[in-house]
Amino acid sequence: MSIAKFLNTGRIKTKLDAVIDNTNAFLVDPNKEARLKKEGKQPDAKLLGQYELFDEYFPIKQSDDFRLLEYLLERNMAIASVVANGQEIPQTSAGRMLKVEGQMGKLAISHVFTEDDEIRMHELRHSNSLPQAFIDMLFGSVDGLQPRIIKLANVLTAMVYTQGFVDFTDPRTGTGMRLRYNTYPELMLSPLAGNTPGNAVWSDYVNANGILNLQDHARAFYSINGYYPDETLMSQDLCDDLTRQQATRDQALDLGIIANVSGTTLPSTVSEKVLGEVAKQLKIPPIRVYDAQYEIEVAPGQNVRGRYFPSDSYTFLTKGAQKRILGPMVPLLKIKVNPVFSLNLRKISKLLLLKVVPMP
Numbered sequence: 001m002s003i004a005k006f007l008n009t010g011r012i013k014t015k016l017d018a019v020i021d022n023t024n025a026f027l028v029d030p031n032k033e034a035r036l037k038k039e040g041k042q043p044d045a046k047l048l049g050q051y052e053l054f055d056e057y058f059p060i061k062q063s064d065d066f067r068l069l070e071y072l073l074e075r076n077m078a079i080a081s082v083v084a085n086g087q088e089i090p091q092t093s094a095g096r097m098l099k100v101e102g103q104m105g106k107l108a109i110s111h112v113f114t115e116d117d118e119i120r121m122h123e124l125r126h127s128n129s130l131p132q133a134f135i136d137m138l139f140g141s142v143d144g145l146q147p148r149i150i151k152l153a154n155v156l157t158a159m160v161y162t163q164g165f166v167d168f169t170d171p172r173t174g175t176g177m178r179l180r181y182n183t184y185p186e187l188m189l190s191p192l193a194g195n196t197p198g199n200a201v202w203s204d205y206v207n208a209n210g211i212l213n214l215q216d217h218a219r220a221f222y223s224i225n226g227y228y229p230d231e232t233l234m235s236q237d238l239c240d241d242l243t244r245q246q247a248t249r250d251q252a253l254d255l256g257i258i259a260n261v262s263g264t265t266l267p268s269t270v271s272e273k274v275l276g277e278v279a280k281q282l283k284i285p286p287i288r289v290y291d292a293q294y295e296i297e298v299a300p301g302q303n304v305r306g307r308y309f310p311s312d313s314y315t316f317l318t319k320g321a322q323k324r325i326l327g328p329m330v331p332l333l334k335i336k337v338n339p340v341f342s343l344n345l346r347k348i349s350k351l352l353l354l355k356v357v358p359m360p
Contacts, residue, residue, distance in 0.1 A: 229316035
């Protein structure tokens with residue numbers, strides 16, 4: 001019996017489909033914690049933390065279409081006019097529909113089953129009960145492909161918000177993905193490396209003024225969009241730099257958040273609570289620390305860790321302005337074995353494509 005036939009036998013396929021469907025539903029659910037609690041499971045904060053930010057700001061929508069066709073409504077929100085009695089009421093447009101078309105980018109991964117795996121399946125085909133370790137290996141290897149695809153989608157999404165474009169070359173395949181978006185140069189922040197006037201490296205605690213940098217950036221954002229961002233995303237390292245800057249302490253003193261008691265020395269570092277209060281009073285979007293990492297295979301059996309968001313910069317985030325779409329793919333996912341054959345898993349195929357919707 002081949003692996004293909006084994007996995008498509010009634011008792012195995014039913015279980016495998018259920019596992020894949022359950023993981024699919026979990027990955028696209030924006031409220032994973034509530035879902036796990038409803039299922040009677042104890043949520044793992046470390047596991048959910050990696051998905052939480054992307055679920056909150058970049059929700060996933062699934063589609064069966066192979067080409068992206070979306071319509072965005074651009075509303076006309078200009079105020080009304082003053083008219084005299086008997087005067088004709090001026091007319092204006094309600095808005096316009098923007099048609100967005102595009103193709104999908106293919107995100108995929110597969111596992112290899114060896115000839116020894118096939119022999120083991122042959123031995124177990126008539127067994128009334130399969131060893132749990134074998135079930136975990138078989139189902140887990142297939143089901144484990146789905147989170148890896150979503151994590152790659154998250155890596156690409158983070159690139160959009162940190163640099164305004166996607167420029168990613170896969171180390172396994174050598175295939176690149178290049179996406180360009182319409183951005184405002186004044187809103188795209190370069191790494192805080194201290195190489196431009198007014199942009200002193202934040203670890204220069206005497207001369208840097210990160211609070212002023214954030215204020216100016218938030219005002220520039222408001223000038224263009226007419227509203228302030230919801231949050232400021234940064235690494236713990238960058239947040240620590242802010243708490244240690246003399247300019248932050250000076251701002252806290254000026255605002256009356258901390259006091260300079262006669263005969264005492266001010267601490268060299270303010271707390272994150274004080275930093276948050278400074279940001280609140282100066283209309284800086286609330287600071288959110290995010291340090292999640294992922295692993296990427298740069299060579300067979302050689303993995304290195306990467307960060308979704310860089311540690312030397314920050315990002316403004318706003319809810320409701322973006323979405324991600326997952327669609328189908330052709331050919332379907334193939335699980336390779338030796339001797340060579342392929343197994344189509346239609347359930348997984350829906351997860352393998354990311355449609356990126358450039359927002360106007």
